[in-house]
Amino acid sequence: MKKLILMLIFACVLLSCNSKNKEETGQISSPETDNENTEDALDKVSVYEGLLPCADCEGIETVLKIYQGDGTMETHKFELITIYKKKQPEKKRVQKGNYNLERGLGNDPDGTIYVLNYDKPEADQIFYGYSATNPDKIFLLNNKREKITSKLNYFLMLNE
Structure with a gap:
């Protein structure tokens, strides 16, 4: 049981670190910009x-x-x-x-x-x-x- 709780805590920490990195580096993108970039590449x-x-x-x-x-x-x-x-x-x-x-x-x-x-x-x-x-x-x-x-x-x- 302790191992399960530790794994859950570790997963939460990892997820929160990744979301902070995206915010700090400005890598958050909306679906609209993702579609535009994909369409440009395909064109x-x-x-x-x-x-x-x-x-x-x-x-x-x-x-x-x-x-x-x-x-x-x-x-x-x-x-x-x-x-x-x-x-x-x-x-x-x-x-x-x-x-x-x-x-x-x-x-x-x-x-x-x-x-x-x-x-x-x-x-x-x-x-x-x-x-x-x-x-x-x-x-x-x-x-x-x-x-x-x-x-x-x-x-x-x-x-x-």
Whole structure:
């Protein structure tokens, strides 16, 4: 019984210390400000656009939207829109899903790779990456997470 009372007293002391710390540091937030901060974080989106090569059409107009979310993997979302130009009929495809980040692109340890559909089978995954020195230019990568070596342009540019 004494142990139970001591544990209750200890828990009360801990709780009162935590609430005082929040008040003193100004960390108390209302539900309104929490919602605003969450909405702002979820609204952050990077939009990359470009014309990728196509074997049997004029090019693949591509728009990749990367939603930053709140920093957790559960909120990392993407939307990939592709339109096959001058193809009859013009084919438009919209893919939505989750992405994960990986560090390192080729010889650049600070580069970043977006693994689109990381939570699906490997055949459904798409890889885009950028170097730390030029994050505005994102490259379509092969299934080995390497830049595609070609005279053709396999990259998208950040649209600000």
